[in-house]
Amino acid sequence: MKNLTIGQLAKETGTHVETIRYYERQGLIAEPPRRASGYREFPPEYVERIRFIKRAQTLGFTLREISELLALADGNLNCSDIRKFAEEKVKDIETRIHDLQKIKVVLHELIKKCLSKGKLSSCPIIESLSQHKIQE
Numbered sequence: 001m002k003n004l005t006i007g008q009l010a011k012e013t014g015t016h017v018e019t020i021r022y023y024e025r026q027g028l029i030a031e032p033p034r035r036a037s038g039y040r041e042f043p044p045e046y047v048e049r050i051r052f053i054k055r056a057q058t059l060g061f062t063l064r065e066i067s068e069l070l071a072l073a074d075g076n077l078n079c080s081d082i083r084k085f086a087e088e089k090v091k092d093i094e095t096r097i098h099d100l101q102k103i104k105v106v107l108h109e110l111i112k113k114c115l116s117k118g119k120l121s122s123c124p125i126i127e128s129l130s131q132h133k134i135q136e
Helices: 006-013 017-025 045-058 063-074 079-113 123-130
Strands: none
Touching: 006 017, 006 045, 017 045, 045 063, 063 079, 079 123
């Protein structure tokens, strides 16, 4: 595969041109070489790097985490280091799932209290959200 323009790279990876520029500003991809005309010329390996970033995002990794993961992958570490990173992400996801389940229970309780009648000022959902601390 030959070098790509930013538009070609965007099409090849299913991303927007602005996303590629953003990844570059964030240091997720290196600034590519430029032609004499000033246009950026992306080597073929950028396709895989961007696809890696997009797949990692799909798995719930933040761009900061992806940056860390790429630094690990680009370094002299081994598979066990990457595994530890993924295990930490699983723990984070489990914590978020637990928190979301607690939120779901609280919202279900508020929905049960709401009779869908009366003025907004007497709505138990609004009352609860207006309090300093939500009752769990």
